[in-house]
Amino acid sequence: MRRTAAPKLGAYAGLGALGLLASLVLARPEFVAIAAPFLLVLFAGLAFTGEPDFLVSLEIDRERAVEGDEIGVTIELEARQPIERLELHIPLPDGLEIVDGASPLTLRLGLVEERTIELKLRCKRWGAYIIGDLLLRAHDSLDLYAYEGTLDRRTPLKVYPRAEELRSLVFPLETQVFTGNQVARTKGEGIEFADLRQYEPGDALRRINWRASARRTELWVNEEHPERNTDVIVFLDTFVEARHEETSTLDEAVRAAATIADRYLERKDRVGLVSFGGYLNWLLPSSGLVQLYRIVDSLLDTEIILSYAWKDVSVIPARTLPPKALILAVSPLLDERAVTTLIDLRARGFDLAVIEVSPIPFASAAKGEREELAWRLWGLQREALRGRYERVGVPVVEWQRGVPLEAALAEVGAFRRQARLARA
Secondary structure, eight states, rough: EEEEEEEHHHHHHHHHHHHHHHHHHOOOTHHHHHHHHHHHHHHHHHHHHOOOOEEEEEEOOOSSETTOOOOEEEEEESSOOOOOOOEOOOOOOTTTTESSSSSEEEEETTTTTTTEEEEEEEESSHHHHHHHHEEEEEOOTTTEEEEEEEEEEEEEEEEEEEEOSSSOOOOOOOSSSSSSEEESOBBBSEEEEEEEEEETTTTTGGOOOOOHHHHTSOOOEEEEEOOEEOOEEEEEEEEEEOEEEEEEEEHHHHHHHHHHHHHHHHTTEEEEEEEESSSSEEEEEOOOOHHHHHHHHHHHHHOOOOOOOOOGGGGGGGSOOTOOOOEEEEOOOOOOOHHHHHHHHHTTTTTTEEEEEEGGOOOOOOOSSHHHHHHHHHHHHHHHHHHHHHHHHHOOEOOOTTTTTTHHHHHHHHHHHHHHHOOO
């Protein structure tokens, strides 16, 4: 620890020196008696004060949490020599706050005394955090010196976005060949009834519909819809964001992406991730709990990185976007690079739906006639952008802060059903 002089040290030294100087100049020995106590304290402090010796450990009760959860932090202190005053401070990231306990705090430790400090923290925002850079300042008994230092007791903490409850999801236009929970539109081996047809040599006897066969005096068999899985790609636009105070469109987009990935993986689908922005990050489609942790851990590192480089769909690895995949894009639609890339994906035949994280709640119309006109023109421009997508068959749903994500997904499903009826 680094030693610094406390204000009292300078005061004692100044008073002692002043007394000696007055005794010499005025030839008055009584001034020496006045300066002696200050010099004695100063000598004792210099001779007997040493660097404090103590042990510090820090633990958190878990390394993973969800937004809104509370976690416990335990700090163990053990003094190997008495410490008259110890000041302890734990700097916390912006996404965490103390709900029980105090920091900074001041305490006294006796010889071989152990002290336990417990704090309760609330996780306000998702993210990957480091807790444990302890700032310490110890004072000697005479308060002549202060010993300052930082102890590295850093412990990682991952705070995951809180997933919403979704009772329904967007159904893809086509399924994959692997078994899952999604009823395919094609006919084959399954449990969901599709149609009746006449018996053909080679059909299994268990597929014969005996009641229909009795009415038609010939054998008829059941056809079913097989249960298949789907490939879902969560496309996250990270070029730019709209921010207001502590919230932004990126925060909402990450929560939506985590919710979508969680719910599709629950159905045994394969889910991948493409984070498309200043830097490109991707995860190949896979299934299972391990894939969920991969996706969420990747989302925790998501941030806006300023870049003027033009990027299009060609920078995305081909294997990341398998054929027949459903691409759910979560974007504020503020950057032309993301807008163009999504339209290009649709032109390449991908099944695409866009959830527009509306930037309107994060902005406000300025006062004045010109400002109001600019605000209205901006709104019309965004309406035209949605129409641009809808003309190529891509549903775009405006999702505003505070509205359940399930409502936005339901609008996507309604658009796709109407489009299918219009084609029919």
